[in-house]
Amino acid sequence: MEKMSAVKRAILCAACIALCYALPMAFHAFGAGSVFLPMHIPVFICGLTCGWPYGLLCGIAGPAISSALTNMPPVAMLPTMVVELAVYGVVSGILMQIVRTKRLYVDLYISLVVAILAGRVLAGMARALIFAAGSYSMAAWVSGYLVTSWPGTLIQLLFIPSLVYALMQARLIPQRYPKTKTGDRKV
């Protein structure tokens, strides 16, 4: 499989946007709820597999559509959420393009971890600017973005790279480092 066509990227992005709505519903149905941050996962996957422009769109449109359809997240929470998710999509996409260590999992983890950090920092800043200029303290950010979200972060770190790998195994996205004809395999 060569590089993905623009149409394919676009439609994969559409599927991820739809999952931004469907996954939280599924998680909700069995009580896992929002502690696992289900809406974040499709955005990371979209950024990592389709590239930053699609990651950006998924980060904006995913929460926005969900919000328009169910008011979850409530429209009032939307701006900071959009900032956070859009940064995830963009940063993970750009890093996947730049970082090429010849090892898939190393590339994935670098992109993912930097994206997670960047998203949370920028969202904290956005929240401070929008809701409470000057008063939004470090402690509130730490509590909101690091402490209460650790189960979700854990899921993201454990699960997202192996999911990308599974998508490659299933030949749904191209191999990042295709094995050469001589048979030596690089993962």
Next chain:
Amino acid sequence: MGSIAGKQITFAYGYDDAPTLNGVDISVKPGQLVAILGRNGCGKSTLVRHFNALLALQEGELSVAGIDVRDEAELWRLRRTVGMVFQNPDNQFVSSLVGEDVAFGLENYQVPRSEIPGKVSAALEMVGLAGFEERSPHLLSGGQKQRAALAGVLALEPEILVLDEATAMLDPVGRREILAAAMDLRMRGTTVIMITHIVEEAIPADLVFLMNEGKMIAAGTPEEVLTVPELLEQAGLAPPLPVRLYHDLRTAGIALEHCPLTAEALAEELCRLK
């Protein structure tokens, strides 16, 4: 108009060492109803995806409706000439409204906005879904979904229609609906190519191609291809029930005059014996 001429088509996917298509020849005349038979993974879907250049031709020659599939300048005319309906009825819709979805192809070819509603309702009428414009595809039955997808293709008035296992996921009712629509189109002069592993669906065809492991192992009329169990078995398929019975009766010492393809013909043959 609606012809297909392919010689020595060979194709390999990047992840596979063995070629999926290995020197395939195919020739179809305009207005024919053609069945391409073979088991899963025999290369039949890969073959038809060359007809509208969804897959780029790697080796060999292929011209469809007089267009060389390698000619990139003609790509969009080619795609408009060859319509394609796929296997999964759920994975072909771009819109939450049937009418908007049928209009999708027309919009891609920049058909003027004013002409679109007329063409959409005509296409829906052709597949027996007149007035379904405002319906949601998700609330339709499997057969209706496939017919709506067919309408989206027919709106572009293709010369060749490819049904890529379009009946495989339908219940018997839905399957009959799609086959009836295919017959109807052939009556209107469209070349219809059906990809299937159900041998019974090939019986009304004008021409049957039999594929196995990337090769074309037989081509001919249904009478020529479907009455030879060895050939079908070689392709991993089972002969139609009347053919099977014909051969088993022969083994038991009872020879029918002709090998029947349908149950009706079988009944007649047997009565002649009595």
Next chain:
Amino acid sequence: MSFEIKSLSYVYQRGTPLETPALENVSFSIGDGEFVGIMGHTGCGKSTLLHLMAGLLPAPAGTVLIDGEDINRKGYDRSVLRRKLGVLFQFPESQLFESTVEKDVAFGLKHSGLSTKDIEQRVQWAIETVGLDYSRVKGQSPLGLSGGEKRRAAIAGVLAVQPRHLILDEPTVGLDPMGREALLELLVKLNRDGMTILMVSHDADSLGEAARRLLVLHQGHLAADGPIGQVFADMDAMADWGLGVSQSREAAGLLARKGLEVPQDITSYRQLLPAVLTALKGGGSP
């Protein structure tokens, strides 16, 4: 009795304007080691029935007994049910998720308390039973297998827990003739070894070959229940329910209309061929 279904009813979206009855007062029972087919037009309530019978939906009205136990009783241990009842849904290959076939097939054995060695043996048995080459596939990603192999791997995952009863929903859809043949052979063999099999399908040919008894659901009611030959015999009734019969049964009907003395409770080719031979040789002794 494997299954005893007593006056089971179910309503979709109860209490909303979209309220529609899915099942109304359905009762039947299935004995140990039976091979039962269920047919019904799309939307007849058969998938609801299947979910209720597998304990995947709570039964609001009526009871479901499996091996004599009410599965909706308070305190009933569902993990016991999961081990004696296997369920194979439509397109089961979409459940595959582990990194290797071996791990995926072993998934259902996770909480079984079996030793690692026993699990390995069960997994090997299951993979070989569905006709895959154990040493070749065990370390492979299930996602990289071909379509037919994926289906087999998914079936192996259900068989690995060695259930006593197996429920299948449209298991033949998407299979080519050889894949279908192999699956039916497997089911018949499992059934011969004592497994109760309940197969929901539109595929009258497959049911005609493998099932011995047929239930027909129509608009939420149990419309027919009997030996499959008897149910298929009434082709008009089947047509009224929006259902077809097997090709062999259809052929038998046509032959009879042309004056050939062929019995009308034929369901499979296995029965058709000798019947035609007998009829042609003058209707004497078989």
Next chain:
Amino acid sequence: MNSQLTGQYIPGTSIMHRMDARAKFSGFLLLIAAVILTGTIKGYLLTISFILIIAALSKLPPEIATGSVRRMLPFFFVVFLLNVLFFESETPLWQWGIVTISIDGIAQGANILLRIVLILILSNVLTLTTPPMALMAAIESLMSPLRFIGVPVGDVSMILSVAVQFIPTLLRETDDIRTAQTARGAQFESGKLLDRAKALPPLLTPIFLSAFKRADELAVAMEARGYRGGKHRTKKASQPMPVSGWLALLLCAALCALQIFLF
């Protein structure tokens, strides 16, 4: 669950229901700006009355219009508490480590709370009086000026349309997969947080695989139907905004201006 997407929408015939969705959505954005710009008591009085009038015009039952406000009370409490406890003030009432309680902090907490409640009410009115598809169409048409800064608006609107189309299919699919894995012995509902986290891959991996497979097939089908990007398509028909829509927008803009220049 797999039927049509109705979202929160409650059908009705009020002025708010009948207003052009584009006007409603842009007015909504302007009003959020106004809420954020509001900083004085007088300013709040004006903004609050403006929003209450809008809520009244929507003719929605009050308990529905404020539904999500009540659902989020615990969250409000936390936000309020954080501000009260951690606001760095020159004149603390009480101080212990980084914990600081002050009049300023309490005022700040109340201020933030009020803003959130107002914006929540606004967003409720918007989503309760507008069918989701109309809202989507409005957002799409409002995006069209973005093409001047290089955003491929045609492609984006195609992606959004496909995404919405995917939702019912994927909802059904996630449900099917959950049921199938439950039948294989997976346990999602019970256990500690970590156990529940470990139970996720059997659910998530198949969901993503299936969503990507569907997307892959749809992309092929779209290319076969001649799709080559949003630019090469018949232009969407656009209807001009009605006068009532412009009027509503003007009112919202006026409120913003008042908050900036008067208060």
